Amino acid sequence: MPENVVSVEKLNERLVANPFNAWMGLRIVELTEETIEISLEWREEMISNPKARVTHGGVLGALIDVAADFMIGAKVGAPVPTVDLRVDYHRAAAPGNLKAIGRIVRLGSTNSVAEAHVYDEEGRLIASGRGVYFTAAAKK
Amino acid sequence: MPENVVSVEKLNERLVANPFNAWMGLRIVELTEETIEISLEWREEMISNPKARVTHGGVLGALIDVAADFMIGAKVGAPVPTVDLRVDYHRAAAPGNLKAIGRIVRLGSTNSVAEAHVYDEEGRLIASGRGVYFTAAAKK
Amino acid sequence: MPENVVSVEKLNERLVANPFNAWMGLRIVELTEETIEISLEWREEMISNPKARVTHGGVLGALIDVAADFMIGAKVGAPVPTVDLRVDYHRAAAPGNLKAIGRIVRLGSTNSVAEAHVYDEEGRLIASGRGVYFTAAAKK
Amino acid sequence: MPENVVSVEKLNERLVANPFNAWMGLRIVELTEETIEISLEWREEMISNPKARVTHGGVLGALIDVAADFMIGAKVGAPVPTVDLRVDYHRAAAPGNLKAIGRIVRLGSTNSVAEAHVYDEEGRLIASGRGVYFTAAAKK
Numbered sequence: 001m002p003e004n005v006v007s008v009e010k011l012n013e014r015l016v017a018n019p020f021n022a023w024m025g026l027r028i029v030e031l032t033e034e035t036i037e038i039s040l041e042w043r044e045e046m047i048s049n050p051k052a053r054v055t056h057g058g059v060l061g062a063l064i065d066v067a068a069d070f071m072i073g074a075k076v077g078a079p080v081p082t083v084d085l086r087v088d089y090h091r092a093a094a095p096g097n098l099k100a101i102g103r104i105v106r107l108g109s110t111n112s113v114a115e116a117h118v119y120d121e122e123g124r125l126i127a128s129g130r131g132v133y134f135t136a137a138a139k140k
Numbered sequence: 141m142p143e144n145v146v147s148v149e150k151l152n153e154r155l156v157a158n159p160f161n162a163w164m165g166l167r168i169v170e171l172t173e174e175t176i177e178i179s180l181e182w183r184e185e186m187i188s189n190p191k192a193r194v195t196h197g198g199v200l201g202a203l204i205d206v207a208a209d210f211m212i213g214a215k216v217g218a219p220v221p222t223v224d225l226r227v228d229y230h231r232a233a234a235p236g237n238l239k240a241i242g243r244i245v246r247l248g249s250t251n252s253v254a255e256a257h258v259y260d261e262e263g264r265l266i267a268s269g270r271g272v273y274f275t276a277a278a279k280k
Numbered sequence: 281m282p283e284n285v286v287s288v289e290k291l292n293e294r295l296v297a298n299p300f301n302a303w304m305g306l307r308i309v310e311l312t313e314e315t316i317e318i319s320l321e322w323r324e325e326m327i328s329n330p331k332a333r334v335t336h337g338g339v340l341g342a343l344i345d346v347a348a349d350f351m352i353g354a355k356v357g358a359p360v361p362t363v364d365l366r367v368d369y370h371r372a373a374a375p376g377n378l379k380a381i382g383r384i385v386r387l388g389s390t391n392s393v394a395e396a397h398v399y400d401e402e403g404r405l406i407a408s409g410r411g412v413y414f415t416a417a418a419k420k
Numbered sequence: 421m422p423e424n425v426v427s428v429e430k431l432n433e434r435l436v437a438n439p440f441n442a443w444m445g446l447r448i449v450e451l452t453e454e455t456i457e458i459s460l461e462w463r464e465e466m467i468s469n470p471k472a473r474v475t476h477g478g479v480l481g482a483l484i485d486v487a488a489d490f491m492i493g494a495k496v497g498a499p500v501p502t503v504d505l506r507v508d509y510h511r512a513a514a515p516g517n518l519k520a521i522g523r524i525v526r527l528g529s530t531n532s533v534a535e536a537h538v539y540d541e542e543g544r545l546i547a548s549g550r551g552v553y554f555t556a557a558a559k560k
Contacts, residue, residue, distance in 0.1 A: 019187040020196035047159040049219075056160035057205055057222045062198020079189075081229070082197045083391055084269075084364065084412055086506045088224045088533045088552065090526040105548055106510040110414070111363050111391070113508045113548070128525055128533070129224075130550070132364055132412060132508065134390070223531050224504065224552055226366045228393045228412065230386040245408055246370040250530070250554070251503050253368045253408070268385055268393070270410070272368065272504055272552060274530070299467040300476035327439040329499075336440035337485055337502045342478020359469075361509070362477045364549075368504045409504075 001107060004033060004074040011074060021066060024059065028070070029099065036071040036102040038063070042095055055093035060118055060127040061085065067102030068114035068131050075107055076138040083111060087129035096121045110136040141247060144173060144214040151176075151214060161206060164199065168210070169239065176211040178203070180238040187235070195233035200258055200267040201225065207242030208254035208271050215247055216278040223251060227269035236261045250276040281387060284313060284354040291354060301346060304339065308350070309379065316351040318343070320378040327375070335373040340398055340407040341365065347382030348394035348411050355387055356418040363391060367409035376401050390416040421527060424453060424494040431456075431494060441486060444479065448490070449519065456491040458483070460518040467515070475513035480538055480547040481505065487522030488534035488551050495527055496558040503531060507549035516541050530556040 008031040015038070016022050025041025040063050048056040065085050073079040098118055105113040115130035148171040155178070156162050165181025180203050188196040205225050213219040238258055245253040255270035288311040295318070296302050305321025320343050328336040345365050353359040378398055385393040395410035428451040435458070436442050445461025460483050468476040485505050493499040518538055525533040535550035 017190050018196070019185050019190060020198060021188075023185040024198075045159050045163040048161075050157050050159060056158070056202065057225070058160060058164075058198060058202020061201045061205070061225060061227070062196065065197055065201070081232075084226065084228045084393075085197070085201060086224065086226045086366065086550070087201070088525065088550065089222050090528065090533065092221075105508065106545060108510065110416070111412075113364075113510065125526060130506070130508065132391075136390070224533075226410070226506065228385065228410065230388065230393065245368065246405060248370065250556070251552075253370065253504075265386060270366070270368065272531075276530070297470050298476070299465050299470060300478060301468075303465040304478075325439050325443040328441075330437050330439060336438070336482065337505070338440060338444075338478060338482020341481045341485070341505060341507070342476065345477055345481070361512075364506065364508045365477070365481060366504065366506045367481070369502050372501075 002075055005077050006074060031074055038067045038100050040098040042097050053095055057089055061087040063100045063118055064116040064129040067100035067116035069133055071102035071104055072112055072114050072133050076135050078138055080138050081134045083132040083134050085131035087127055089127050090125050093120055093126045142215055145217050146214055171214055176242040178207045178240050182235055182237050193235055197229055201227040203240045203258055204256040204269040207240035207256035209273055211242035211244055212252055212254050212273050216275055218278055220278050221274045223272040223274050225271035227267055229267050230265050233260055233266045282355055285357050286354060311354055316347060316382040318347045318380050322375055322377050333375055337369055341367040343380045343398055344396040344409045347380035347396035349413055351382035351384055352392055352394050352413050356415050358418055360418045361414045363412040363414050365411035367407055369407050370405050373400055373406045422495055425497050426494055451494055456522040458487045458520050462515055462517050473515055477509055481507040483520045483538055484536040484549045487520035487536035489553055491522035491524055492532055492534050492553050496555055498558055500558050501554045503552040503554050505551035507547055509547050510545050513540055513546045
């Protein structure tokens, strides 16, 4: 695996300049050569079922996509287009902040694969998934 | 395939009572025995890359999930938990409203599969996907 | 969608020249501008659980992959590399021949998406899925 | 995570009693509380493209499915039905034996998620993926 080519500060600027990411209150908490940790600030509008008050799966999927994408971004210089994404929902998320850990599965010349796991504030695994990202343009 | 067991009005009430769905401006436009059409009202906070101004993939994924889920909901009486979701991104979505068409692939006793396709205002296919939904509880 | 650029005879030659496809007894039954139908000749070694005698999910997945891939092949001239594949298993397949219908979801410049549905001899839906295929090289 | 409830010998008996698994020459090499390693014995009929002589993606998908499934089997007592599977293809596999490492992502009451990574004899990552497995019956 190549070394990161951008700083966490630079990558975080890119993250929060993205309006939907900003709406989700995303922030890069930590970036290592192997993982990225991104926190999400919960808000009332993220709720799905109003009685169960669980966080909407679409928000969890977005968080997984961003964490996987930005770990690739650390290696290629910038976030890249998502080709496809698979999300598995493991447990309902009660109201509260979340964090995601992103990792690269395979950095390829054209398409790359990365995964992410989402945890609640008690450290329980809420959702996880993996996606294919188009890295051809970014690596040129 | 069994007949729908809820009216479009009832299903739409469920849809908009969901805060994140309401935030996305979702509304059921049409419900037949085979398909559900759900519209999304675009908003500035849905943007991903601020320069390209494309709609965030997380929003597209959420829309696919909801359209697939609510078509199952029409058959079993209520929306059901998503087990997993796969989304394919076909084309960047410029600012503008979107619509999704949901269809059932297989209605099962425990797990069911449904799919949805997202189109922009010019009718171009933006994204599509399919998910597994847990229908055991709903069908009891 | 562009027109097919290869004949069904030519595409079938490619199919059966592939040793694993030949082992599965695959054959193109029909090719239209929209769909490809591929038949699989069941064999004892395809069984999974020896008591239930159902066809192995790996064989069903391979059939879906081939049907989706070869429909793209009809448009771009030759089968193309699979980037990823998702398979949903709907119903156990008893011993017997199978057929798959492949369709293109989106023909793209670099990555394309196609899907396929597998049916048993009574026409019951056994499995279905979709994959991303790398079409950049083939289209040059 | 609960402890394994079957021995590697017992699980291996189940593995090789499965005709398609036997055809692939599968064998459990090692079983720990966290991982299962399964080897595949390459054979000529596994080839896809006859010129490139790479191993067919359907075989790689089957291997991933089995490794993920049998790691769950170690926890619940027996292999379980696959609900769906996603496979990412990272690199073409030249002729030669393969091995897969399976791990559980989330052991649930009804549906569980497990993943597997496939490596060639030089230890290169060839393919990986994850699936949902129906564990309700097995855990009763």
